[in-house]
Amino acid sequence: xxxxxxxxxxxxxxxxxxxxxxxxxxxxxxxxxxxxxxxxxxxxxxxxxxxxxxxxxxxxxxxxxxxxxxxxxx
Amino acid sequence: xxxxxxxxxxxxxxxxxxxxxxxxxxxxxxxxxxxxxxxxxxxxxxxxxxxxxxxxxxxxxxxxxxxxxxxxxxxxxxxxxxxxxxxxxxxxxxxxxxxxxxxxxxxxxxxxxxxxxxxxxxxxxxxxxxxxxxxxxxxxxxxxxxxxxxxxxxxxxxxxxxxxxxxxxxxxxxxxxxxxxxxxxxxxxxxxxxxxxxxxxxxxxxxxxxxxxxxxxxxxxxxxxxxxxxxxxxxxxxxxxxxxxxxxxxxxxxxxxxxxxxxxxxxxxxxxxxxxxxxxxxxxxxxxxxxxxxxxxxxxxxxxxxxxxxxxxxxxxxxxxxxxxxxxxxxxxxxxxxxxxxxxxxxxxxxxxxxxxxxxx
Numbered sequence: 315x316x317x318x319x320x321x322x323x324x325x326x327x328x329x330x331x332x333x334x335x336x337x338x339x340x341x342x343x344x345x346x347x348x349x350x351x352x353x354x355x356x357x358x359x360x361x362x363x364x365x366x367x368x369x370x371x372x373x374x375x376x377x378x379x380x381x382x383x384x385x386x387x388x
Numbered sequence: 389x390x391x392x393x394x395x396x397x398x399x400x401x402x403x404x405x406x407x408x409x410x411x412x413x414x415x416x417x418x419x420x421x422x423x424x425x426x427x428x429x430x431x432x433x434x435x436x437x438x439x440x441x442x443x444x445x446x447x448x449x450x451x452x453x454x455x456x457x458x459x460x461x462x463x464x465x466x467x468x469x470x471x472x473x474x475x476x477x478x479x480x481x482x483x484x485x486x487x488x489x490x491x492x493x494x495x496x497x498x499x500x501x502x503x504x505x506x507x508x509x510x511x512x513x514x515x516x517x518x519x520x521x522x523x524x525x526x527x528x529x530x531x532x533x534x535x536x537x538x539x540x541x542x543x544x545x546x547x548x549x550x551x552x553x554x555x556x557x558x559x560x561x562x563x564x565x566x567x568x569x570x571x572x573x574x575x576x577x578x579x580x581x582x583x584x585x586x587x588x589x590x591x592x593x594x595x596x597x598x599x600x601x602x603x604x605x606x607x608x609x610x611x612x613x614x615x616x617x618x619x620x621x622x623x624x625x626x627x628x629x630x631x632x633x634x635x636x637x638x639x640x641x642x643x644x645x646x647x648x649x650x651x652x653x654x655x656x657x658x659x660x661x662x663x664x665x666x667x668x669x670x671x672x673x674x675x676x677x678x679x680x681x682x683x684x685x686x687x688x689x690x691x692x693x694x695x696x697x698x699x700x701x702x703x704x705x706x707x708x709x710x711x712x713x714x715x716x717x718x719x720x721x722x723x724x725x726x727x728x729x730x731x732x733x734x735x736x737x738x739x740x741x742x743x744x745x746x747x748x749x
Contacts, residue, residue, distance in 0.1 A: 325508075326693075329689060333689050333690070337686065342681075343681070345679050345680070346681055346686050346687075349675065349679060349687060350686075350687070353687075353690035353691065354690050354693060354694075357690075357693045360697050360698075360701050361697050364700060364701060372702050372703070373480065373698070373701075374702050374712050374716070377720050381716060381720065387715060387716055387719055
């Protein structure tokens, strides 16, 4: 499990460094950084939870729960 | 706006590739069993109507993407909220197709390879294609999408001597209800998903051909899928058809003197590739328009990474995936595929004349 976690962290580090140096060089506005960090942060957090075996309930389950609550899906 | 242009042929092939997408492995009308062809005919007719609505919206709002139209017709606040929801929908759709692809490859072709690796590598190629621009995706579809019917024909013709032409009988054995339910599912998957093309239509160079191209691709895709259904049921029979997971793949395995299994993989790579790249492109472009970012390419890496993680997070196993796609997806999609586009069409017709006059001036 530790090996997989280290691999995932390494992949994310490479991706983030590659993109961020590109953003800094192009002088992208702050909102690009904000959206990027939000998406990558959520992705990294979910990846680590999945690897550690603590899978949070997924958007599909939330959608299904909402549709059941409304009575659309039985 | 990005100045990229795609031709009518490229749009036709992009749409056809998108419509084949994961349907080349998943057989979306399986719920109707023997009568799936009837459900496909009805669903195809509904799909054509739905795609006509999307085209009409695009023609009434020339040079405008879905996000522009939402903001213009529904106001800034409601428009932006719906635009964010659509961005989510495109990301979700891309992740579902990635998962279909991953499940198929890891079940039948590379059972020892972790799904994250398969999906991640595929997404990496998609990011490269999307960052190259919509023109490159269009040219790629010109090169690759014609291979899909070619491969389908090779597999279909290989079985011509063993077809049981009565396998689809009796008609309406279980009544009309499963047919109608499946027809509705068939409208939402794959036809309704072409709502993502509202982000691409402004790039089409000949707008006058838009309606014709969209309708022809919808009709051609429907007929190809009906032909594929008949091939599968003639070869497998209705019982095996209802019980198998990846139907076209199972059919391809039954040719005794020829191994055509990789050809089904190629079909999925092409169809799935087109669908994922269109969805991620639409999501990146929508998000960049909402946030006021000039170049959509800055966000493709982050969106694709999120799609990969979402695709693995989404379901625990393949059965959960099939169940959700069949029972929840059609109802979840109603808002994005039917209600909002109908509202936009109404508002566009109502406000159409002044804005058209403005465009002409």
